Amino acid sequence: MAIHKKSAFTQKEQDLANFAKAMSHPARIAILKVLAQRNECICGEIVELLPLAQSTVSQHLKELKTAGLITGTIDGPRSCYCINWKAFEKFNSEFNFLFAKLKVNNARTNGSSGRKKACC
Amino acid sequence: MAIHKKSAFTQKEQDLANFAKAMSHPARIAILKVLAQRNECICGEIVELLPLAQSTVSQHLKELKTAGLITGTIDGPRSCYCINWKAFEKFNSEFNFLFAKLKVNNARTNGSSGRKKACC
DNA sequence: TTCTTTAATCGTATATTTGCGATATAAGAT
């Protein structure tokens, strides 16, 4: 492509998109589920559970960490990962806020006493 | 990469990832917001509001439609788009379900009477 | 029919993502 256009959108739009992007791979969804079940987890445990090579899992963990969805701390020769609940709840509520706002707008313009859609 | 590994994960994990993927670009977030505000919208109106070429917007609309987040119907020489509320709510609740499940697990294993995290 | 309008699709260039093996790093064990 010629030039990146992502910066032409609002920060909130970019934040939501970045959050969604971090969740946009089944391996990363699976990692989050494992972290939730075990509360905390070292890389090797996740590698055993996923059908991916160690280096690939490490890369997915790095992406989740960069996006702020998980935290990782060095524990001797290991790395211990946890879900960053604060960030997760923040993005979850932002997502719900967008969704709720959309629903309200939809009800206002297309409710029982509102106009009908011309199409769709 | 050598081979696709996405199919090695569960259907629910793939569904959630696909939904997140559809939301993973600020242009598509912006499109959803426009569709919500106007209830329904033709392609040209969206093109005027976004800093992207017509062909690019059309491509984003196609991705949202393929992911099932919006519907599109032909209206003469125009195409009218709407948010597919049912699919949107379904995925939203699935997302919330995952999040709630994670939160419950976290409270159970790390609540006021539970054990502390060893790291993070 | 021909012209205009609207949108989808094609072709192309470039950027990013995904995945793995190999290597590097870092810390504890011997």
Added chain:
DNA sequence: ATCTTATATCGCAAATATACGATTAAAGAA
């Protein structure tokens, strides 16, 4: 000091995503 374990990073290949201009298609207007 050397070995082992655990993980991050590098380098590469292949697949996807992003963006645009040009073209095509489809329907109403002249």
